[in-house]
Amino acid sequence: MRDDKPLHIAVIGSGGAAMAAALKAAERGAKVTLIERGTLGGTCVNTGCVPSKIMINAAHIAHLRRESPFDEGVSAQAPVVDRARLLQQQQALVEELRDTKYAGILRDHPAITVLNGEARFVDSHSLTVTLNEGGEQTVRFDRAFIGTGGRPALPQIPGLVDTPYLTSTSALALDTLPKRLIIIGASVVALELAQAFARLGSRVSLLARNRVLSQQDPAVGEAVEEAFRREGIEVLTQTRVSHVDHRNNEFILDTGAGNLRADQLLVATGRTPNTETLNLANIGVRTTRGAILVDEQLQTSVPGLYAAGDCTDQPQFVYVAAAGGSRAAVNMTGGAVSLDLSAMPAVIFTDPQVATVGLMEAEAIEQGFSVETRVLDLEKVPRALVNFDTGGFIKMVAEQDSGRLLGVQAVAREAGELIQTAVMALRAHLTIEEIGDELFPYLTIVEGLKLCAQTFTKDVTQLSCCAG
Known part of the structure; x- marks a missing residue:
């Protein structure tokens, strides 16, 4: 509080980090202006954790109905998978959670004002919002929090940008199952979606530039690779794609393993931060490859500006984002707490x-x-x-x-x-x-x-x- 006037905090984004920051700051007496340029809720509820886990569980059920360790005593039967109906069920829950956990909370919160538009910093105490409905609005603040998240990254493969490739976002929204699916990538998102599509009925090939889960203990990747091969998923390690083409509704990939063909191509090679439109360099916020650098208190290189989640250099997990947002809000409102990631699951x-x-x-x-x-x-x-x-x-x-x-x-x-x-x-x-x-x-x-x-x-x- 300053002269009995509440602290004004601008929060950019509305995902896990931003919502946690907004709610904690308001709880601690601040007035909050939350700015969101797209759909409320960020990646997790809309295009990440929630829809992917629904699809993964549906695929698990399909797999067990087709095959289980108890088939000698419990009859198995190949299921009929209606992807369109599964998608409807998936999206219905996504929309319900978006409304109850994000839109509904913000709608009824007296201390939080929502602006729909794209924010751009003018200096360390003001930003301009290009409103979705037209026009601009200036927002002046005492502190600001950046929680703009990330989006699927695109590798530099000749020909790729000229094809209708899928990302995790568009793959989760498919209402039909591809007969043949190639996935470029061999980390978390690639593996989860590879198995889900395979269990729902697609013939899946997974291309790893190095090995499966190359950042993990080698035994971990080997165990997952072995499990995938048992299920009929083709895993090609040490495989680089030199060119991608799309002709006659078919993807053609030139690789060290020869030409590979598929009906759909999913690119799952990591994520990149959503920071390029914020004007961070001009106000002195340090980044590395677009990711905002923060200290243990979640403060950026500019005093009074904080950040957390996938737009930073922190681990990309929604619970890390939410914990970071909450702690940043405490620090923005006079507290002094840090985010300890020494035991992060x-x-x-x-x-x-x-x-x-x-x-x-x-x-x-x-x-x-x-x-x-x-x-x-x-x-x-x-x-x-x-x-x-x-x-x-x-x-x-x-x-x-x-x-x-x-x-x-x-x-x-x-x-x-x-x-x-x-x-x-x-x-x-x-x-x-x-x-x-x-x-x-x-x-x-x-x-x-x-x-x-x-x-x-x-x-x-x-x-x-x-x-x-």
């Missing part, structure tokens, strides 16, 4: 899922730790055995002398459900011995963390089913 929603937290073995060694690691195959986890689903593993990285947990990498059907337990163990600085001595419910996948911890000192194959 990450989940890839393939089947099996991939879930990680903390340091990989190579990272720990690079940071100077003397490490000890163990890998527990899922065939040693009772829950995986009774599920007849033992593809995958859990790996633990520990500091050699103290036994303190440094990181966990898991590939398992429910890896995303077990990783938060590992997060809490890291936060509490637990040792491998303490994790191995803890009580875990029997016949759960998360019990694999206990068993993996126990392998540091014993042979778990010699334990009874639920031995402590």
Whole structure:
């Protein structure tokens, strides 16, 4: 508060980071002007997390009806997939969540004013909004928050821009299933959509410039690649595309593996920040390849200007974006909090899922730790055995002398459900011995963390089913 006048904060964007910042700032007494140039809600609810997980789960159901570990006793039958109806169901929930979690909240909030238009900074205390309905409006502020998110990146491949390629956004909006689909990319989005389309009935080829999940422990990518091949997904590693053409409703890709052809081409090679229209360089905001550089308090290189989410150099997860937005709002309104990403979980929603937290073995060694690691195959986890689903593993990285947990990498059907337990163990600085001595419910996948911890000192194959 200044002279009993509320602080005025401009928030650019309306996704996870921006909404969290706007709501927290208003909660702390600020007046907020939120500026959105497109659809309210950002990537997650509209074109990312929500629609993709709906499609992935529908594909999982289709897969189980076609094939499961229990087919000898439970009859299987190939399902009829109506993509148009699935899309209707998907979009209905997207629209419902957009209204209840974004538009409805903003509509009824007395401290938040919404402007529909594109913002451009004039200086560190004012910006110009080119309104969607026409005209311009100047917004003067005490503090500003940038939460403009990102969009699918486009690799520099000759011929690509002249073709009707798909991005994750347009792929999720398809109302028909391509018979043949090529996906360029081998990270999170590429893998999730490759398996979803394959399970719904497309013949999918995945092209990795290097290897699958090249930023992860090599064993993680190998496990996912093996699972994909079992399902009939073609995985081509060390494959670069030198040219793309589109003739007679067919994509033709020139690659080191020869000419590849498909009905649709999905490009999923990462994301790029939405910052190019903000005039950041002219007001002194530092960026790297378009991503805004922020400190632990989420402040940019210009005092009073803050940012979080996919438009920054932070990890691109919506929960990181929301946490960053909330903390930035606290700092903009007189607080002093930081965003600690030392125990940040990450989940890839393939089947099996991939879930990680903390340091990989190579990272720990690079940071100077003397490490000890163990890998527990899922065939040693009772829950995986009774599920007849033992593809995958859990790996633990520990500091050699103290036994303190440094990181966990898991590939398992429910890896995303077990990783938060590992997060809490890291936060509490637990040792491998303490994790191995803890009580875990029997016949759960998360019990694999206990068993993996126990392998540091014993042979778990010699334990009874639920031995402590």
